[in-house]
Amino acid sequence: MLLIVLVNVGVGAWLMRVRTTSWERPVRVVVFPIPADGSAATAAHVAALSTESFEPVETFFRDEAKRHGLSLPHPIEVQLGPRVEVLPPEPPFGGSRLEIIAWSLRLRAWVWSHGDVPGPQPHVRLFVLFHDPVLRISVPHSVGLQQGLIGVVHVFASKAQTSQNHVVIAHELLHTLGATDKYEPDTNQPSYPDGYGDPDQVPRHPQKFAELMAGRVAISERDSDMPRGLDQSLLGALTAREIGWTSR
């Protein structure tokens, strides 16, 4: 019985993955906002969100798709979903493989009960946890899972951070579509060449753009900056290939 359930989940996930990377139709993404703390400022920020708040993410993918020659003009649709008041299970960072598998199953069970929307179901569900910047100076790591097409994204509940929040959201969304990280895990420095906005630029530094899966702009061999937003980010050739936009 359990085996049948698992096989069905597996086949369903595989079909969904094929659908999201064939790019014949737009990939529907729903953002479920979650106030991550009890702060009134966070609650007000979340209450002010609308589908328009995420338009820069859609625009970014539209422009990048065009640049990479994708024939689908509007590859990603982002919609605001209902607010979720329950926090998702926390990932075991540095946990064993078994702990990570157990967490991913717990997360999928959690999504099953909190990730419902009226009307057609989304392909990708992004649970975006908003944190009050007055209460903490950094946010937990975000994750994007291709298995199940789920992202758990941590951002600041702040107008000033909105552009950088869009970078984090787009990065995790790309993970759900099969893109890999393109930075050095020990230094956070963009990997050359795939993590560079323009690997062929002469001189190589400073770069003008961040490759989104590197998440940073290489300003020298050793230093890099956060991009100010998606307007200073792009998808490199390898990322475009990983998500199925290009075949070479």
Ligand SMILES: [Zn+2]
């Ligand atoms: Zn990443």
